[in-house]
Amino acid sequence: DQDEDLKSRPPIITVMGHVDHGKTSLLDAIRKTNVTASESGGITQHIGASEVYANGQKIVFLDTPGHEAFTAMRARGAHVTDIAVLVVAADDSVKPQTVEAISHAKAAGVPIIVAINKMDKPGADPTRVKQDLTEHNLLIEEWGGDIICVPVSAKTGEGIDTLLEMILLQAEVLELKANPNRLAMGSVIEARLDKTRGPVATLLVLNGTLQAGMSVVAGTSSGRIKAMTNFKGDAIRKAGPATAVEILGLTEVPEAGDEFNAVKEDKVAREIAENRKSKLREEVMARNSSITLEQLFS
Ligand code: GTP
Ligand code: NA
Ligand code: MG
Numbered sequence: 001d002q003d004e005d006l007k008s009r010p011p012i013i014t015v016m017g018h019v020d021h022g023k024t025s026l027l028d029a030i031r032k033t034n035v036t037a038s039e040s041g042g043i044t045q046h047i048g049a050s051e052v053y054a055n056g057q058k059i060v061f062l063d064t065p066g067h068e069a070f071t072a073m074r075a076r077g078a079h080v081t082d083i084a085v086l087v088v089a090a091d092d093s094v095k096p097q098t099v100e101a102i103s104h105a106k107a108a109g110v111p112i113i114v115a116i117n118k119m120d121k122p123g124a125d126p127t128r129v130k131q132d133l134t135e136h137n138l139l140i141e142e143w144g145g146d147i148i149c150v151p152v153s154a155k156t157g158e159g160i161d162t163l164l165e166m167i168l169l170q171a172e173v174l175e176l177k178a179n180p181n182r183l184a185m186g187s188v189i190e191a192r193l194d195k196t197r198g199p200v201a202t203l204l205v206l207n208g209t210l211q212a213g214m215s216v217v218a219g220t221s222s223g224r225i226k227a228m229t230n231f232k233g234d235a236i237r238k239a240g241p242a243t244a245v246e247i248l249g250l251t252e253v254p255e256a257g258d259e260f261n262a263v264k265e266d267k268v269a270r271e272i273a274e275n276r277k278s279k280l281r282e283e284v285m286a287r288n289s290s291i292t293l294e295q296l297f298s
Helices: 023-031 068-079 096-108 126-135 160-174 266-289 293-297
Strands: 012-017 048-054 057-063 083-089 112-117 148-151 185-194 198-207 215-218 221-229 243-250 259-263
Touching: 012 023, 012 068, 012 096, 023 048, 023 057, 023 112, 023 160, 048 160, 048 243, 057 160, 057 243, 068 096, 068 185, 083 096, 083 160, 112 126, 112 160, 126 148, 148 160, 198 215, 215 243, 215 266, 221 266, 259 266
Parallel strands: 012 057, 012 083, 083 112, 112 148
Antiparallel strands: 048 057, 185 198, 185 259, 198 243, 215 221, 215 259, 221 243
8 A cells, every 4th residue: 555654744834815915025034035026016926835944844835926816826725735824914904815815724624823924014913913813713822712823024034933833833733644655646836838848837746756757647738757846946856745846748738736646657647648638528528519509609
């Protein structure tokens, strides 16, 4: 049985919240990077994966956009994560996409840790944030509930160590496990067609180990991994459980949200992808054949 060899694995954390409440800035402060400065219009428009070490332990972070246009990405982020970090600006409190993020996390059944950000601002009012969260059924720990709120500032670095500590504590409770010795499986985080390199996919390995040269099926696409890089863009040969990688070699662009599976032979990968494609074609034909000519030309 492939699942006999379970070992503990790093936690996958999705950072969610209303637009401009400081999700990317917070991750910049944790990673000591400056991704925020390179974003067009200061708006995150994709799911960014990165890894950090805190207390010697690896944590995988997925940054999601807060702009209202990106609901699907937030839902996807919530579904592949172990813990959602909900970022709420202390001077702005709960806003529509905060509420949306809460419902994605609840729908996915993942625990929430609240980061009350921008504590350095004069208008910061953490008590109001906690009251507003309570109104949306997040019961705050210090008021008898189980939701931990950590006041932080991406600008000054206040509270960031505590936030990481809380993430690691919560992860420990979850007892996350995976088997690094099985064929890799996981989720397509993002995918696009690069003019020169062909289909490029960001995969999040949830179980098993992905190796360069292996064949994978992702939705209706398949292929052998010709190149694999980590979140920093460094070429790597192997990616164990809870690792985000970018791969080249798929024959077509998979859909974000598709599950991927590594398979032993390229031929098998192609067959599975082809089967899925013909099933989809059959479904489309079945649907079309039930449409009358009148409907078709109306
Ligand atoms: P989207 O991804 O577009 O939803 O935004 P975001 O939540 O990632 O917010 P982002 O990191 O882009 O920050 C938005 C603005 O808030 C930027 O101008 C940041 O410099 C500012 N900001 C973020 N965190 C803090 C903070 O702790 N204190 C202060 N004063 N400003 C902050
Ligand atoms: Na922003
Ligand atoms: Mg952002």
